[in-house]
Amino acid sequence: MAECACNCGEDELTKQLDKIIDPYRGQPGGLIQVLTKSQELIGYLPKWVQVRIAEGLGVSLQEVYGVVTFYAFFSLIPRGRHKLSVCAGTACYVKGMKTLIKSLRDVIGVKPGQTTPDSRFTLEIVRCIGACGLAPAMIVDGKDVHGRIEPEQIPEILEQYA
Amino acid sequence: MKSLDELAKIRENRREALKIREGIPSATEKAHVMMCGGAGCISSKCTDVVDAMKESLSKNGIADQVQIILTGCMGPCDMGPVAIVYPDATFYRRLKPKDAEAIVEEHIMKGNMVQRLLYRSPGAKEPTPKVDDIDLFAKQKKIVLRNNFYIDPTSIEDYIANNGYAALGKALVEMKPEGIIEEVKKSGLRGRGGAGFSSGMKWGFTANAKGTPKYVVCNGDEGDPGAFMDRSVLEGDPHSVIEGMAICGRAIGAEQGYIYVRAEYPLAIERLDYAIKKAREYGLLGNDIFGAGFNFDIEIRIGAGAFVCGEETALLKSIEGKRGEPRPRPPFPANAGVWGKPTVLNNVETWANIPEIILKGADWYAAIGTEKSKGTKIFALAGRINNTGIVEVPMGTTLREIVFEIGGGIPRKKQFKAVQTGGPSGGCIPAEHLDTPIDYESLGEIGSMMGSGGMIVMDEDTCMVDIAKFFLDFVVDESCGKCSPCRIGTKRMYEIIDRISNGEGREGDIELLIELANTIESTALCGLGQTAPNPVLSTIRYFRNEYEEHIKDKKCACNVCEFKE
Numbered sequence: 269m270a271e272c273a274c275n276c277g278e279d280e281l282t283k284q285l286d287k288i289i290d291p292y293r294g295q296p297g298g299l300i301q302v303l304t305k306s307q308e309l310i311g312y313l314p315k316w317v318q319v320r321i322a323e324g325l326g327v328s329l330q331e332v333y334g335v336v337t338f339y340a341f342f343s344l345i346p347r348g349r350h351k352l353s354v355c356a357g358t359a360c361y362v363k364g365m366k367t368l369i370k371s372l373r374d375v376i377g378v379k380p381g382q383t384t385p386d387s388r389f390t391l392e393i394v395r396c397i398g399a400c401g402l403a404p405a406m407i408v409d410g411k412d413v414h415g416r417i418e419p420e421q422i423p424e425i426l427e428q429y430a
Numbered sequence: 431m432k433s434l435d436e437l438a439k440i441r442e443n444r445r446e447a448l449k450i451r452e453g454i455p456s457a458t459e460k461a462h463v464m465m466c467g468g469a470g471c472i473s474s475k476c477t478d479v480v481d482a483m484k485e486s487l488s489k490n491g492i493a494d495q496v497q498i499i500l501t502g503c504m505g506p507c508d509m510g511p512v513a514i515v516y517p518d519a520t521f522y523r524r525l526k527p528k529d530a531e532a533i534v535e536e537h538i539m540k541g542n543m544v545q546r547l548l549y550r551s552p553g554a555k556e557p558t559p560k561v562d563d564i565d566l567f568a569k570q571k572k573i574v575l576r577n578n579f580y581i582d583p584t585s586i587e588d589y590i591a592n593n594g595y596a597a598l599g600k601a602l603v604e605m606k607p608e609g610i611i612e613e614v615k616k617s618g619l620r621g622r623g624g625a626g627f628s629s630g631m632k633w634g635f636t637a638n639a640k641g642t643p644k645y646v647v648c649n650g651d652e653g654d655p656g657a658f659m660d661r662s663v664l665e666g667d668p669h670s671v672i673e674g675m676a677i678c679g680r681a682i683g684a685e686q687g688y689i690y691v692r693a694e695y696p697l698a699i700e701r702l703d704y705a706i707k708k709a710r711e712y713g714l715l716g717n718d719i720f721g722a723g724f725n726f727d728i729e730i731r732i733g734a735g736a737f738v739c740g741e742e743t744a745l746l747k748s749i750e751g752k753r754g755e756p757r758p759r760p761p762f763p764a765n766a767g768v769w770g771k772p773t774v775l776n777n778v779e780t781w782a783n784i785p786e787i788i789l790k791g792a793d794w795y796a797a798i799g800t801e802k803s804k805g806t807k808i809f810a811l812a813g814r815i816n817n818t819g820i821v822e823v824p825m826g827t828t829l830r831e832i833v834f835e836i837g838g839g840i841p842r843k844k845q846f847k848a849v850q851t852g853g854p855s856g857g858c859i860p861a862e863h864l865d866t867p868i869d870y871e872s873l874g875e876i877g878s879m880m881g882s883g884g885m886i887v888m889d890e891d892t893c894m895v896d897i898a899k900f901f902l903d904f905v906v907d908e909s910c911g912k913c914s915p916c917r918i919g920t921k922r923m924y925e926i927i928d929r930i931s932n933g934e935g936r937e938g939d940i941e942l943l944i945e946l947a948n949t950i951e952s953t954a955l956c957g958l959g960q961t962a963p964n965p966v967l968s969t970i971r972y973f974r975n976e977y978e979e980h981i982k983d984k985k986c987a988c989n990v991c992e993f994k995e
Binding site: 296297298299300301303304331334335338339340341342356357358359361362363394395396397398399400401402403405407410411412413414415 | 469470472473474507508510652653654655656657658661693694695696731732733734735736737748749750751752753754755810812813814818819850853884886888892897900901904908910
């Protein structure tokens with residue numbers, strides 16, 4: 269069963285999940301919005317969450333699972349506290365994305381798609397984040413953009429994220 | 431908003447307050463500092479510069495006489511953070527927090543420009559202080575980006591001051607729905623998402639389609655790698671998109687709009703969300719807009735990371751909360767769109783053109799550009815080029831002008847090799863075609879496409895086999911898997927190109943790639959698959975020698991590909 273980052277316990281988490289589902293009850297069209305908010309709450313989308321959403325919106329579990337696995341944004345497994353998303357746009361590729369990923373791997377020791385054993389970082393490759401002027405770029409936790417990254421700057425950047 | 435007079439009153443009041451941004455000194459204010467707040471400058475920490483400037487203003491006791499405004503993207507991302515100080519229109523670049531004091535104490539208080547922060551053209555001794563004189567901007571023509579230097583994207587009154595919502599007022603009060611569609615048709619505006627279909631015709635089909643309610647949709651799922659034009663419009667001028675959509679709502683008889691934005695653009699979503707709330711507050715969305723009995727509202731839908739959702743039928747499925755898988759057309763969205771109802775779907779940049787066309791007229795718009803491609807196009811310049819960022823130019827401008835005059839050429843004295851347009855659906859254009867004027871037809875003729883406007887410059891160190899492999903890898907990963915030509919065909923192509931880049935290429939591989947490419951082009955279900963082979967075909971067409979070198983000599987002249995021992 270899921271653990272919540274704030275240690276509030278499963279029941280509390282279920283209550284909060286129901287609050288997300290409530291405005292969309294019986295409306296299959298709200299599925300992606302509900303999944304997005306639920307993942308923000310829990311960090312990923314384990315089976316019990318998908319079951320509850322399916323029942324709430326009145327769609328089959330198969331459809332929920334189909335949507336979750338279709339979109340890159342949704343995850344079935346827990347992720348680290350900080351998400352390191354390396355941009356794989358063309359500009360970043362031309363300007364040294366491969367070297368950036370290799371250097372990140374050397375520092376944190378995991379491959380793209382994996383999470384460090386201490387759950388601190390998840391490394392992933394994302395589609396163009398539109399910061400092409402700053403290539404090669406990485407976005408941390410979906411909001412902090414770091415641009416023109418040189419390999420030797422990596423430890424300093426990662427230090428900001430405990 | 432109940433009348434044109436009410437709008438005019440807000441416009442006049444606000445315009446008075448913004449005169450300083452037109453270069454007219456003010457009696458009560460010393461300066462307006464327009465700090466670029468595009469995603470590029472924000473990641474170069476422009477907000478720290480703003481904080482430092484505020485601190486310095488307070489220290490000098492003039493905080494109430496200077497406004498600092500975070501604008502949308504100004505374009506020159508690699509010079510960021512950049513700012514323009516009005517009324518002098520002085521352009522400063524590469525600002526650091528420690529520079530804030532000099533700008534406040536020297537420029538704003540004493541009227542002396544801070545020389546070391548001014549822009550200098552490559553090779554020039556003297557700086558170019560005024561923003562309009564800078565080579566990078568001088569060749570541009572701003573229609574879609576008309577507001578990006580001028581307004582605070584979070585202020586609806588700033589937008590109104592620069593004629594915002596006047597086009598909606600005109601459309602509702604003075605025009606008939608058929609007249610609006612006629613005007614858009616006459617303007618020659620074509621879809622800026624890349625395919626280039628006539629927007630006016632699309633509206634006409636939807637207006638005549640049977641079924642209600644009808645919908646208006648904005649495609650903001652800007653997925654092409656290397657493209658960030660839509661992002662800068664949504665961040666810098668969200669009201670222009672809202673206004674364009676509302677005008678279309680009137681023209682086709684729709685009351686509901688959806689804007690689909692990708693989750694990778696959090697700032698765009700935030701600004702858009704705020705703009706929609708403000709528009710409702712001012713009665714520019716909602717019921718009985720301008721007292722014309724017209725109701726219209728907009729909801730945002732956030733994409734969840736699937737490139738194929740930029741394809742229109744897939745996007746419509748995604749709005750309905752389903753897997754974003756494309757379906758065959760016809761029926762086109764004009765007849766069966768969101769929830770199976772008639773729907774107009776246009777791209778962000780297309781929408782932002784609409785208010786100007788309605789306000790200034792189709793003839794004005796049609797006078798800009800080439801015979802078949804009217805108006806301007808925004809490009810996102812990136813890669814191995816001196817000036818990276820956003821540029822807006824009239825259709826018909828040549829690639830050479832964009833790369834070498836506006837873009838400032840290739841850094842470190844390297845040789846230009848190719849420019850890639852159209853993302854994974856486009857192609858690489860070599861030096862011999864640099865004098866091609868940009869329009870939908872001519873780019874197609876040389877094996878690329880307009881696409882949404884990403885333009886990646888490559889120099890002599892870029893291996894074209896590796897670039898083709900990069901795009902194939904992208905397509906293989908993003909293929910939704912519904913049709914086999916795309917799902918299996920692109921994978922087989924990837925395997926062939928992968929072995930070529932490993933030094934294991936075989937005689938006949940190039941021919942096999944071409945054969946597969948032609949089959950996929952003619953049999954794939956949607957635009958993603960049909961155009962997926964373009965990067966490979968165009969690199970074979972212009973850089974076949976590089977493929978042959980990899981296969982026969984087991985050599986990568988650029989030292990990019992790693993060969994197996």
